[in-house]
Amino acid sequence: MTIFVSTDWLAGELGKSDLVILDASLFLPGTPRDPRAEFAAAHIPGAAYMDLPGLSDPDDPTPGQLPPDAMMTQHMQALGVNADSRIIIYDNSPVHSAARGWWMMRVYGLGVSAAILDGGLPKWLAEGRPTESGAATPAPGNAVARLDRATVRSKADILANLASNDAQLLDARGAGRFTGAEAEPRPGMASGHIPGSRNIPSSAFFAADNSMKQDDELRRLFIDAGTDFDRPVITTCGSGVTAAIILAALESLGKKDVALYDGSWSEWGFDPATPKATGAA
Template structure:
């Protein structure tokens, strides 16, 4: 499947036996919304609730770090995902968290393909498409998750990159957070950004109807931030969620030498030993 699928396409595919739809809504700390309750109130017919906030390594003190293969396998099987499933991920969140769910499905090699619903639930509802309510019971699947190597960057990788500058770092947080002018949503976290990184706020990737920009409009967002398409890229953000939006956008433009820093600022900003920069990108 393509990275993005349309609401028209998805409505036409509803009920197909190999289709699995998952809601990957997630909200930033302090936002008074409950993704599980919202899913139960209204969701796309046949969808299952991914519970993205809990799909993380519970043994890791850093927030939202990638889960083990076994945990990812267990969660995907409970969602009814099989080895031959086509997976469509959507959200109802201003963070556009479906991109994180899509990236994880692909990273762990789950199913035979994953895509993001372009426009998510907001566009689906605005178009008057069918919905249902309630929390569906678990249904067994046979998917096996195995994380691919070389696709995730660590703090140590980013520290080494400060010296080598082998890879560009693109930060998806808002401009005020990147510059250190706005307090971070997690307590005890420093403000600012990784030295040498550039800022492309993920919110500017979307049209008013919640669909993602494409083609030259999308490319211009990267070029205006000083992105060199001839060099490899690491995407980052607050906790590895909106960084996946940048990664998806780059792949839409045909750039595949892109990795994601899973710890992102939640790790870097909490470590007193890591260097921090403030102000706009140098």
């Protein structure tokens, strides 16, 4: 299965026994929207609510960190995910959080057949496709989650990379947050960016119909940001959500040596000891 599937494809697959559709909608802190309530009001037929905002390590002070294997396993089984399931992740969020859900499937070994619905619920609705309401009660699945940290980076990894400069850092936050001109949405967090990183705002990756840009148009975003396709990349953002958009975009262009800094600015910006830069890259 490719990284992205079309709304036409999904419409033709609805009801298949091995298909699991998950709503991974998530909003930035302070956004007056409730993803669970919106799911209950209208979702793609057969979908279940992934609860991406709640699927994080309860013992880690940094918000949104990858959960323990047991927690991820329990959550996925409750959503009806089996070892052989084809998993389609979508969202109805301006931060395009489905990419984070897709990446989580990958790092927990659940993503061999996982993909993102290109255009998400907004495109599905714009095309007049069906929805249903209410809670989802899927039959329990048997999937087992085992975290592989090969493409996960820590604060220690980023500090080491500042010295080695082995990998390029690409930040998916908006330009104002990256430069420090805009305050962070989490109170008490420093503004700015990790020294040496480049900025490609996540919103730049999407076309007017909410689908991901493709081919030369997509590649141009990276070239304009000074990306060297021959060097590894570490993606970062506010809390590891929109960083997954950059990772998915690079993989769709055939680049595989890409990792994601899970703590991102939520960890880096709260730590007074980490170096920080402001202004343009």
